[in-house]
Amino acid sequence: MRRDVFQAIADPTRRAIIGLIALQAMTPNAIAEHFDTSRQAVSKHLQILVECQLVKQEQQGREIYYQLEVAKMKEIDKWLEQFRKIWEDRFNQLDTIFSNIKQNKP
Amino acid sequence: MRRDVFQAIADPTRRAIIGLIALQAMTPNAIAEHFDTSRQAVSKHLQILVECQLVKQEQQGREIYYQLEVAKMKEIDKWLEQFRKIWEDRFNQLDTIFSNIKQNKP
DNA sequence: AAAATATGCAACCGTTTGCTTGCTAATATA
């Protein structure tokens, strides 16, 4: 069973859950109300998110609040970093070409 | 069959392929040499990457060069944007707390 | 023209995924 951040965000429902609890911790029931699937299905998604440490739980009586570990999202950002450099370079190259066109350089 | 950028980068081999062809277009055979799997397996991964437009093909004789569509990677970056705002806010909050500690404020 | 090379395609197979249903445990409320 693979369990990393990239596998976690592969599922669209899971991405929606992440977006939902990003600003405010929520209980499984409250989260499930936002979707067409059952509470159990949502619970399984949450379990996966917890396993890869994208989400942490906080018990309050019989309720469990799930909150996003925003810092963990940086892992994706970190992986993206290498490509950001490339796409900025490409953009700069294009910029240079446009400049040359304006100045009628070959 | 789901086929979006997030599902595409979920597989570690696919991420490795993306990293490999990011700087230079490569043929399936050349790519496959970097992995333990068969050429056909790599070919399937490439097909998925093409389907979600993360990679484009360029035929040259009997060889097909696969190149990364760096711009498509921005889609991930775009999704991450909303969380970047949050984690920067959290950092600033921490910063304020530390400042207060230094100044002996409550 | 014949052989070698590069690639895609199809069929098959075990594992994982995402979901459902049914159950149990713990806490809150009447």
Added chain:
DNA sequence: TATATTAGCAAGCAAACGGTTGCATATTTT
């Protein structure tokens, strides 16, 4: 105390995933 609510757990199931093997097609090379 009896009942309702919240949530996790387990079994079962169809579909998707990631891989393999075998074969067909197109282009080079000899």
